[in-house]
Amino acid sequence: MVWLDLLLNALAAGILLGGFYAAVSLGIALAFGLLDIVNIAHPVFVMLGSYVAYGMNARFGFDPILTGLLFTPVFYALGVLLYRVYYVSFERKGAESLRGLVFFFGVLFIVEVSLLLAFGVDYRMVEARYIGETFQIGPVGIAFRLLVPCVVGVALTGALYLFLSRTFYGRAIQAVAQDSFALRLMGANPFRVKGIAFGLAIATAALAGALLIMIGPVEPAMNREYIGRVFAVAVLGGMGSIGGTLVAAIIVGVAESLTSTFYGPSWGVAVSFGVLLLALAVRPSGLFGR
Amino acid sequence: MRRNRSRTRAWAVVSLLIGALFASSAWPGAASAADPIKIGFGMALTGGLAANGKAALIAMQLWEADVNKKGGLLGRPVQLVYYDDQTKGATVPGIYTKLLDVDKVHFVVSGYGTNLIAPAMPIVMERKLVFPALFGLANNEKHNYSGYFQIMPAGPRPAIDWTGTYLEVAARQTPKPQTLALVGADAEYPHNALAGIRENAKRLGFKVVYDSTYPPNTVDFTPIVRVIKAQNPDVVFVASYPPDSAGMVLAAHEVGLQPKMFGGGMVGLQFAALLTKLGPKLNGIVNYDFWVPEPTLKFSGIEDFLKRYQAQAEKAGVDPLGHYLPPWAYAYLQVLGQAIEGTKSLDQQKVADYVRTQEHDTIVGKVKFGANGEWATSRVLQVQFQGIETTDIAQFHKAGKRVVVWPEQYKSGKLIYPYSSAMK
Numbered sequence: 001m002v003w004l005d006l007l008l009n010a011l012a013a014g015i016l017l018g019g020f021y022a023a024v025s026l027g028i029a030l031a032f033g034l035l036d037i038v039n040i041a042h043p044v045f046v047m048l049g050s051y052v053a054y055g056m057n058a059r060f061g062f063d064p065i066l067t068g069l070l071f072t073p074v075f076y077a078l079g080v081l082l083y084r085v086y087y088v089s090f091e092r093k094g095a096e097s098l099r100g101l102v103f104f105f106g107v108l109f110i111v112e113v114s115l116l117l118a119f120g121v122d123y124r125m126v127e128a129r130y131i132g133e134t135f136q137i138g139p140v141g142i143a144f145r146l147l148v149p150c151v152v153g154v155a156l157t158g159a160l161y162l163f164l165s166r167t168f169y170g171r172a173i174q175a176v177a178q179d180s181f182a183l184r185l186m187g188a189n190p191f192r193v194k195g196i197a198f199g200l201a202i203a204t205a206a207l208a209g210a211l212l213i214m215i216g217p218v219e220p221a222m223n224r225e226y227i228g229r230v231f232a233v234a235v236l237g238g239m240g241s242i243g244g245t246l247v248a249a250i251i252v253g254v255a256e257s258l259t260s261t262f263y264g265p266s267w268g269v270a271v272s273f274g275v276l277l278l279a280l281a282v283r284p285s286g287l288f289g290r
Numbered sequence: 291m292r293r294n295r296s297r298t299r300a301w302a303v304v305s306l307l308i309g310a311l312f313a314s315s316a317w318p319g320a321a322s323a324a325d326p327i328k329i330g331f332g333m334a335l336t337g338g339l340a341a342n343g344k345a346a347l348i349a350m351q352l353w354e355a356d357v358n359k360k361g362g363l364l365g366r367p368v369q370l371v372y373y374d375d376q377t378k379g380a381t382v383p384g385i386y387t388k389l390l391d392v393d394k395v396h397f398v399v400s401g402y403g404t405n406l407i408a409p410a411m412p413i414v415m416e417r418k419l420v421f422p423a424l425f426g427l428a429n430n431e432k433h434n435y436s437g438y439f440q441i442m443p444a445g446p447r448p449a450i451d452w453t454g455t456y457l458e459v460a461a462r463q464t465p466k467p468q469t470l471a472l473v474g475a476d477a478e479y480p481h482n483a484l485a486g487i488r489e490n491a492k493r494l495g496f497k498v499v500y501d502s503t504y505p506p507n508t509v510d511f512t513p514i515v516r517v518i519k520a521q522n523p524d525v526v527f528v529a530s531y532p533p534d535s536a537g538m539v540l541a542a543h544e545v546g547l548q549p550k551m552f553g554g555g556m557v558g559l560q561f562a563a564l565l566t567k568l569g570p571k572l573n574g575i576v577n578y579d580f581w582v583p584e585p586t587l588k589f590s591g592i593e594d595f596l597k598r599y600q601a602q603a604e605k606a607g608v609d610p611l612g613h614y615l616p617p618w619a620y621a622y623l624q625v626l627g628q629a630i631e632g633t634k635s636l637d638q639q640k641v642a643d644y645v646r647t648q649e650h651d652t653i654v655g656k657v658k659f660g661a662n663g664e665w666a667t668s669r670v671l672q673v674q675f676q677g678i679e680t681t682d683i684a685q686f687h688k689a690g691k692r693v694v695v696w697p698e699q700y701k702s703g704k705l706i707y708p709y710s711s712a713m714k
Contacts, residue, residue, distance in 0.1 A: 002520050005520075006516060006517065006520060009512075009513070009516050010513050010516075013510055013512050013513050013516075014513075016510075017509060017510045020509070113336075116336065116340070119607055120341075120344075120606060120607015120608055121336070121340035121341040121343075121344055121607060121608065122341045122561070122562075122563045122607060122608055122609060123341065123532050123533065123536075123558070123561070123563040123564060124563065125536065125563070125564070125567035126567075127567060127681065131540070132540055132543055132544065132571060134544045134545075141512075141544065141545060141546075143512060143540075143541075143544040145540060145544070146510060146512070215509060215510070215537075216509070216533050216536050216537045216540070217532060217533050217536045217558075217563065217564065217567070218533075219338075219341065219533075221336070221337055221338055221340075222533070225506075225507040226507075229507075256510075257510070257513045260504070260508075260513040260514055260517075261513045261516065261517055264502045264503075265473075265502055265503065265504035265505070265508060265513070265514050266476055266502065266503050266504060266505060268504070268505060268508070269505045269507070
């Protein structure tokens with residue numbers, strides 16, 4: 001009976017964790033999966049989102065989710081601007097592969113150091129009434145601190161999925177990933193379309209950051225811990241597949257949670273990366289990749 | 291007349307030359323008296339330990355200012371020479387080589403933390419330097435170097451004494467708790483702490499029912515806490531770093547983990563950043579500490595120091611309370627300063643001998659080192675969070691919220707046992 005309780009709770013915890021991982025990885029799925037831009041600075045924008053949520057919470061008492069939503073347009077504009085710099089400096093010249101990677105490394109350090117200067121090096125957390133509260137469904141305990149990020153992560157995935165499949169610009173983004181020349185023949189400007197897509201990728205970081213600081217304390221250098229995990233989720237889901245990102249995130253979350261419960265937490269990350277390797281061996285383009 | 295005048299001029303020139311000669315011969319002495327005594331170190335000013343490293347630096351600069359205000363050491367001003375070690379052990383050998391060979395510092399002290407002290411040890415040992423160190427756990431255990439002095443009061447057997455006090459407190463309860471769960475991060479400090487507590491568990495007759503580590507980038511601690519709860523241990527010992535400590539406390543509340551004692555080795559529960567966010571969720575936790583504002587620990591100079599530190603801390607974005615590391619960063623320089631004054635010398639061997647043989651008066655109390663450079667007797671405190679009702683920082687400046695329950699000498703209140711009674 002105890003074993004069953006543990007199993008059910010581990011599954012629930014894994015799904016909740018997966019929803020959060022999806023929110024953090026969506027930006028990578030868009031930028032890396034659809035636009036082929038290796039934005040390794042994405043986790044630092046998530047951290048920026050965390051600090052914005054912290055600042056608004058500490059100063060005005062704003063709920064972190066509300067802050068995340070409010071700052072989504074700001075992050076979008078930041079993403080569009082960043083893509084312009086990247087395009088003019090690298091992509092247009094065909095030097096995006098290695099130099100582009102170095103560029104995003106530079107962005108990562110600049111944002112990280114800016115956060116250090118602005119907020120200092122201390123750990124930061126937010127306060128919200130639901131943090132620390134739980135409710136029970138039978139033997140399964142659900143913590144709001146993990147439920148809220150999961151719900152927001154799933155909602156964000158759904159919204160992005162609908163945008164990409166039902167709107168003109170969404171379809172244009174998918175088209176630019178396949179053949180930007182053909183898109184140009186259809187009268188659309190690939191540079192503009194890519195700018196919108198990259199802006200959306202960075203905009204997701206505003207919300208993901210708010211979710212991250214809700215789960216636990218953050219400090220500026222913490223972003224590097226997420227680089228491997230978010231790329232793993234995006235690759236496992238299938239490059240550019242938004243729905244696949246959510247499924248992959250839940251697989252990673254559940255794998256970590258089950259391993260942690262039944263085999264010891266030390267193996268959690270190793271098993272989730274093992275799942276990635278195994279999946280890629282069977283399906284090299286990821287679970288839902290074309 | 292003209293001849294006399296030229297003779298006078300000649301004498302004046304000769305006198306000036308002789309004066310200049312004396313002045314120049316006297317100059318090197320005068321210059322060396324005014325030359326600062328340089329103390330060099332690497333410090334974590336960026337990277338994972340920067341929050342503590344920056345706080346320590348503020349404390350060290352306060353000591354520098356205080357000493358210079360009083361006329362310096364041996365009549366010479368003191369100058370701190372430091373570099374950012376970026377919380378990376380790999381940078382440390384280069385920093386200390388530069389300090390010694392390029393900056394020509396007279397003394398070196400360590401940066402903050404076990405992982406950053408270890409890479410400096412071979413250099414200081416090779417050059418036979420006195421080496422006051424700041425918060426490293428068992429760094430000298432294998433070297434047994436006579437110039438090493440650790441200001442953290444872990445005691446003569448640091449890995450064992452550090453954790454022993456937590457189980458000593460548990461073992462004195464009636465009826466004595468029997469089972470123990472151990473959990474910690476996969477990193478240097480938690481590994482040492484867990485190794486120590488395993489030995490203590492054997493010594494005090496506890497049965498270990500759960501013993502596991504987790505990767506440092508763990509996000510969700512609820513599965514770990516649930517498994518611990520399923521084992522129903524009497525005592526839970528956690529060796530964690532700040533983000534994990536917060537995660538563990540939150541998860542314990544969410545899962546409803548209520549052993550008879552909970553805590554032990556959680557780093558971060560000494561800092562305002564976590565104290566003010568976790569607030570009442572901390573009630574009942576028994577955790578290690580080194581100084582808290584309890585009446586039994588009011589040493590001379592500590593309150594004045596904290597007032598001055600706190601005035602600078604907020605601006606620097608570091609721990610606004612400063613109870614954990616800053617007093618000790620000030621104290622390890624106090625020890626070095628007292629040894630230089632006591633020996634009236636800059637000789638490494640003499641200074642090291644003085645540090646080892648004398649008792650030192652510091653803002654963290656009297657410090658006496660043992661043969662291996664650790665404190666002669668452990669002064670690791672076990673404090674219990676009691677009566678916390680809000681997340682307001684002001685309450686942590688006062689006594690009564692982090693009550694010292696061990697050791698007897700510094701006890702400031704009674705342990706509320708079991709944990710569930712203190713949670714209310």
